[in-house]
Amino acid sequence: MYEKLSKRALSCMYTAGIITGAIILAVIGAVDYFWIFPKDVTIGKWISLILAVLILFDVLISPYFRYHRYRYSINDECIDIIEGYLFVKRNIVPIERIHKIQTKKGPVDQMFRVAKVIVTTGGGDVTLSFLEDEKADRIAESLRKRINQIVLEQREAQSELQEQLSERNTEDQSGSDMKG
Numbered sequence: 001m002y003e004k005l006s007k008r009a010l011s012c013m014y015t016a017g018i019i020t021g022a023i024i025l026a027v028i029g030a031v032d033y034f035w036i037f038p039k040d041v042t043i044g045k046w047i048s049l050i051l052a053v054l055i056l057f058d059v060l061i062s063p064y065f066r067y068h069r070y071r072y073s074i075n076d077e078c079i080d081i082i083e084g085y086l087f088v089k090r091n092i093v094p095i096e097r098i099h100k101i102q103t104k105k106g107p108v109d110q111m112f113r114v115a116k117v118i119v120t121t122g123g124g125d126v127t128l129s130f131l132e133d134e135k136a137d138r139i140a141e142s143l144r145k146r147i148n149q150i151v152l153e154q155r156e157a158q159s160e161l162q163e164q165l166s167e168r169n170t171e172d173q174s175g176s177d178m179k180g
Contacts, residue, residue, distance in 0.1 A: 002071035002082070009070075009130035012112040013063035019108065021059035025052055072128055074139065076146070079119060081128060096150050097121045101140050105133075119143070 032048045062085045069088060073080040079093045100120035109115055115136035117128040128139065 002073045002080075005067060005070050005130050006114075006132050008112045008114055008132060010063060010067045012108055012114050012130055013067055014059075015111070016108045017059045017063050021055050024055055028052060028055075070130070074142070079126065079128070079143075081126060083129075091126045093119060093121055093126050095143070095146055097123075098143065098147055101143050101147075103136050103140050117143075 028048050028051055032044065035044075066083065066085050069082065069084055071082045076095065078095060079091075081091045083089055098119055098121055102118040102120070104116045104118055105114070109130075113133050114130050115133050117131060117136050117139050119126045119128070128136070131139065
C-alpha cells in the first residue's frame with residue numbers, strides 16, 4: 001500500500017521552488033542588465049521574458065503535481081518510490097541491496113519539519129523526500145533493523161553451510177581411511 005506525503009511537504013516544495021525561482025530570475029535579470037540590454041538585443045529580451053514566464057509557471061505548478069504524484073511503499077522486500085512532475089519515475093530498491101541509510105535536512109526542510117531518508121545501494125542512491133521528521137526517523141530505524149536481521153540470517157545460513165561442508169569432509173576422510 002502506497003503512502004502519500006503530509007501537507008507540510010507541499011508547503012516545503014512551494015517554498016523551495018520560490019527560493020530557487022527567485023535565484024534563477026535574479027541571474028537572468030543580472031545577465032539582461034549587464035550583457036543584453038546595453039547592446040539592446042531585442043531577441044535577448046524576448047528570450048529572457050519567456051524564461052521568466054516559464055520559471056514562474058514552474059514555481060507555481062510543479063509542486064502541486066510533484067506532491068500529488070509522490071507515493072512510496074516500504075515492505076519486507078523492497079522500497080518502492082513513484083515521483084515526478086513532467087516525467088514520472090519509479091524506483092524499486094530491494095531491501096537486501098541496501099548498504100547505507102542516511103537522514104538529511106536542509107534549511108527549508110527544517111523550517112517545515114520534514115526530512116529525507118537517503119538509501120545507498122551498490123547501484124546508487126535513492127531518496128525518500130519530504131517525510132515528516134518523526135516518520136523519517138522511524139523509517140530509517142525500521143530499515144536499519146531489517147538490514148541487520150537480513151545480515152544475521154545470511155551469517156547463520158553461511159555458518160550452517162560451513163558446518164555441513166565440514167561434516168562431509170570429515171565423513172569423506174573417515175570413509176577413505178576405512179578403505180585404505
